[in-house]
Amino acid sequence: MEDFLKSIMLGLASGGIYSLVAVSYVIIYKATRIFAFSQAGMLVIGSYTMWQCLIVWSLPIWLSILISLAIGAAVALIIERACMRPLIGQPILAPIVVTLGVMLFFRGIALLFWHGEVRGYGESFLPLGSWNIGFLNLPKIQVYGFIICMIVIAVLISFYKYTRTGLGMRVVHEDHLVAQNLGINVKRIFKYSWVFSCSVAVIGGMLLGNIQGVGVDLDYNGLIAIAAVLFGGLESFGGAVIAGLLIGIVQIFAIQYLGVLLPGEITMLVPFVFLLLILLIKPYGLFGLVRIERL
Amino acid sequence: MTINVDRPCGTFDRNYYQAMEIFRTHLRKFLMIAFIAVMYALAFIVDDYIISILIVFCAFSVGMTGLQIITGYAGQISLGHAAFMGVGMYTMAIFQEHLGFNFWMALPLAGLAPMIIGMLFGIPAVRIKGLYLAFASLAAHFVIVYTINNWRSVTNGTDGMYLHRPGKLLGIDFMVDKYYYILVLTVTIIMIYFAKNLIRTKLGRSFVAVRDNDIAAEVMGINIAATKVLAFGIGCFYAGIAGAIGGGYYEYVNVEWFTLTDSIWYLGFLVVGGLGSIFGGIAGAVVWKTLDELSTLVTPITEALLGGMAFYASAAFSLVIYSLIVIVMLVLEPRGINHRWQIIKRSYRLHPFPY
Numbered sequence: 001m002e003d004f005l006k007s008i009m010l011g012l013a014s015g016g017i018y019s020l021v022a023v024s025y026v027i028i029y030k031a032t033r034i035f036a037f038s039q040a041g042m043l044v045i046g047s048y049t050m051w052q053c054l055i056v057w058s059l060p061i062w063l064s065i066l067i068s069l070a071i072g073a074a075v076a077l078i079i080e081r082a083c084m085r086p087l088i089g090q091p092i093l094a095p096i097v098v099t100l101g102v103m104l105f106f107r108g109i110a111l112l113f114w115h116g117e118v119r120g121y122g123e124s125f126l127p128l129g130s131w132n133i134g135f136l137n138l139p140k141i142q143v144y145g146f147i148i149c150m151i152v153i154a155v156l157i158s159f160y161k162y163t164r165t166g167l168g169m170r171v172v173h174e175d176h177l178v179a180q181n182l183g184i185n186v187k188r189i190f191k192y193s194w195v196f197s198c199s200v201a202v203i204g205g206m207l208l209g210n211i212q213g214v215g216v217d218l219d220y221n222g223l224i225a226i227a228a229v230l231f232g233g234l235e236s237f238g239g240a241v242i243a244g245l246l247i248g249i250v251q252i253f254a255i256q257y258l259g260v261l262l263p264g265e266i267t268m269l270v271p272f273v274f275l276l277l278i279l280l281i282k283p284y285g286l287f288g289l290v291r292i293e294r295l
Numbered sequence: 296m297t298i299n300v301d302r303p304c305g306t307f308d309r310n311y312y313q314a315m316e317i318f319r320t321h322l323r324k325f326l327m328i329a330f331i332a333v334m335y336a337l338a339f340i341v342d343d344y345i346i347s348i349l350i351v352f353c354a355f356s357v358g359m360t361g362l363q364i365i366t367g368y369a370g371q372i373s374l375g376h377a378a379f380m381g382v383g384m385y386t387m388a389i390f391q392e393h394l395g396f397n398f399w400m401a402l403p404l405a406g407l408a409p410m411i412i413g414m415l416f417g418i419p420a421v422r423i424k425g426l427y428l429a430f431a432s433l434a435a436h437f438v439i440v441y442t443i444n445n446w447r448s449v450t451n452g453t454d455g456m457y458l459h460r461p462g463k464l465l466g467i468d469f470m471v472d473k474y475y476y477i478l479v480l481t482v483t484i485i486m487i488y489f490a491k492n493l494i495r496t497k498l499g500r501s502f503v504a505v506r507d508n509d510i511a512a513e514v515m516g517i518n519i520a521a522t523k524v525l526a527f528g529i530g531c532f533y534a535g536i537a538g539a540i541g542g543g544y545y546e547y548v549n550v551e552w553f554t555l556t557d558s559i560w561y562l563g564f565l566v567v568g569g570l571g572s573i574f575g576g577i578a579g580a581v582v583w584k585t586l587d588e589l590s591t592l593v594t595p596i597t598e599a600l601l602g603g604m605a606f607y608a609s610a611a612f613s614l615v616i617y618s619l620i621v622i623v624m625l626v627l628e629p630r631g632i633n634h635r636w637q638i639i640k641r642s643y644r645l646h647p648f649p650y
Contacts, residue, residue: 035426035429082626083622083626086626087625087626087629090629091370092426093366093370093372093566093570094566094625094629096372096426096429097562097563097566097621097625098621098622098625098626100374100559100562100563101559101563101618101621101622101625102618102622103559104556104559104614104617104618105614105615105618105619105622107556107614108610108611108612108613108614108615108618109611109615111610111611111614112608112611112612112615116610116611223433223555226430226433230427230430262445263445263447264441264444264445265441265444266441268437268441269437269438269441272433272434272437272438273434273438275430275431275433275434276416276419276431276434276438279419279420279423279427279430279431280419283419283422283423283427284423
């Protein structure tokens with residue numbers, strides 16, 4: 001029972017971050033119908049810029065966060081304007097390959113500037129240590145990380161729900177042409193979507209860097225989040241959040257209970273086997289739209 | 296207005312046999328034969344270093360042709376192509392090591408094993424419209440790498456396995472690199488010839504129909520799921536053969552050779568080469584491997600300049616430069632080298648006139 005509860009807590013903590021990254025995929029997919037693999041690379045860039053500001057330049061924490069978010073937003077604008085805008089109307093393959101290229105570009109940049117060494121934030125970002133509640137031993141970084149993830153997601157969802165731009169984003173999600181005719185600036189919506197998505201990914205990168213250490217391999221977490229996006233149904237925030245949490249829990253449980261049967265490192269295996277099962281059983285995910293098309 | 300300038304002026308099809316010919320003009324046929332003859336002759340002219348590059352070109356051309364069938368013709372994205380290449384290599388190694396097969400018996404199996412594994416992974420994804428095959432093949436990559444890493448009794452884990460080249464045949468010793476190159480080139484030509492013919496058959500045309508508009512294709516009576524999964528299977532077959540002939544050159548295979556990065560470069564350079572033509576795929580493979588070779592040549596220079604950081608620097612530079620090439624190429628010329636080549640041919644044929 002003790003182990004069981006502990007696994008659930010650990011799973012929720014890592015699942016929170018998967019949810020956050022999954023949401024960053026969903027934002028772009030909702031607006032542009034492009035699955036932006038580049039967000040996995042954004043995690044690396046986000047965590048490394050945070051490390052650069054916080055440790056190397058020893059800036060105060062609020063300034064570091066602001067600078068990282070600003071860099072994330074600037075990168076998003078560059079990607080959107082230079083890479084994605086010229087490809088509107090091209091076959092769907094071209095933008096997807098470009099986002100894959102961008103992902104590897106970020107990995108290369110991280111290797112070039114920070115030499116791919118695994119770093120840590122130490123005490124300076126979130127407090128270390130842990131709380132003991134009964135038999136549960138909760139590491140503070142994970143609890144804080146989970147809370148921050150949920151706050152960011154809540155802010156995003158309420159933005160989509162209650163603001164005018166958010167309404168515009170939902171319209172663009174329905175149909176680009178209709179949105180344009182209704183007087184919504186679709187290009188601006190694309191731009192906003194990329195900026196939001198990259199900012200979310202940067203926050204995800206910071207939290208991941210705190211837990212797993214800042215390194216180039218953080219982008220594998222972005223790939224794990226793909227399983228969450230598919231399970232949630234590609235275009236639903238709620239689905240992505242629930243699916244992210246579930247993937248986190250499933251992963252921890254698998255490591256806890258199946259680790260005996262399966263040799264080696266199964267952190268990457270579990271989410272992707274889960275992804276295949278989703279494709280097999282419920283291909284459109286929990287809350288995905290089944291689009292009916294006609295000739 | 297554009298006119299059809301696929302062929303020189305005055306070449307008309309007067310019957311169906313002419314319309315079906317691969318080489319419509321004598322010049323084209325002659326040039327192709329001359330090109331193949333030169334490729335064979337190179338084995339006896341150039342040194343072993345160039346031969347190693349040519350073997351890599353050939354192997355990756357086969358792999359790229361497979362991806363061309365999946366992506367260029369059937370319109371599906373595969374993010375596990377390098378992993379399937381690895382399955383081909385490992386199948387070869389496993390059948391030779393544990394069951395005592397020779398190269399010739401293991402070669403078709405090295406194609407069939409990735410084909411079956413690929414189709415198994417593809418089946419859940421192809422039932423739905425959209426690019427779900429990309430996710431399924433991504434999953435396939437991780438499952439394959441995990442299996443190879445951890446099924447130690449069969450695959451030797453991370454230590455890698457040894458492959459063997461074929462023994463002497465008609466007095467030809469394939470342990471000599473140039474004779475092995477001739478074998479690889481022959482396999483490559485056969486595979487590319489099959490691909491070229493495959494896309495002219497009913498199956499190949501249904502690939503194109505599914506790519507262009509899958510609903511229309513379904514209305515015309517094409518079984519979309521079967522077509523997609525078959526395209527993926529055939530592509531994986533090509534990947535496996537490519538892996539087998541490439542791995543045979545090194546006589547060794549390691550799980551670290553096929554990473555997700557390689558699969559992404561496969562896709563990226565396929566688009567750089569040009570989608571929807573066999574020539575485009577080969578051009579992409581040649582560009583990719585030429586860049587690889589150049590970056591290996593540059594490594595000593597970066598080492599001299601940067602000292603101990605050279606390892607990171609060369610890895611990072613190749614990542615940055617390749618991705619920039621792919622991105623810039625896609626943004627500026629989404630139809631790839633093949634399209635450029637068609638434009639050059641066209642302006643040559645129309646020479647005194649602009650169009």
